[in-house]
């Protein structure tokens with residue numbers, strides 16, 4: 389069993405009454421000739437790592453190797469715990485945990501690339517926030533991760549998840565599309581609604597460039613993970629409300645890839661454009677090198 393396009397995946401789901409996570413598990417089993425238990429165990433291990441990386445920096449600030457970030461997750465956590473959040477608990481937790489994972493990544497800690505290290509905060513951020521706010525079991529979250537994997541797989545199959553190839557829209561954009569689709573399934577959406585949510589995110593993050601300051605996957609990467617998580621929740625909320633999208637996921641992936649390949653090289657991880665060449669960032673360059 390296999391699929392290469394979102395529409396093929398949806399056809400399998402809709403014909404058989406399967407969720408995207410079920411179809412993805414079936415694909416994994418058949419492609420890698422393995423058992424359901426084995427793939428679930430691997431995903432459980434990934435979820436354990438995701439959770440640890442999302443939680444520990446909220447208690448103890450983690451300074452990055454490059455020194456550009458560290459302590460942001462704790463600040464956000466303290467802010468919410470003081471009852472001062474202006475965005476509500478779910479959104480606040482999603483952005484806190486997303487930024488936390490980037491602290492761990494930038495300090496050479498253990499994270500799960502989802503789909504990449506630079507965008508590794510979005511999916512755990514959204515999943516953990518939903519789990520805590522809606523009391524979702526680990527087993528259901530694992531299903532969410534399989535759903536997200538299907539979207540990530542489609543992006544790799546038909547477009548790119550590399551900032552060097554397609555800009556940040558391909559890294560954080562795809563991570564947010566994965567999280568939006570997973571959130572939609574976890575909260576009761578249909579497979580098609582999941583793909584609407586993924587499409588919405590790609591549309592809303594279209595054209596986002598990759599411009600890491602000092603060439604380090606720290607800043608603005610960490611901020612972008614927070615905004616990716618927020619975008620994912622916005623898109624899932626829209627989909628679950630019954631808002632449909634005119635442009636299906638397959639077309640949005642093609643569109644994102646086309647835009648990405650046309651981005652000037654300065655905006656594709658070279659640190660030669662965007663935030664990386666602002667006067668403030670350049671002052672840091674002078675200091676560091």
Ligand code: SF4
Nearest residue numbers: 506551556559598609
């Ligand atoms: S700015 Fe570039 S390096 Fe940073 S998260 Fe986005 S794609 Fe990755």
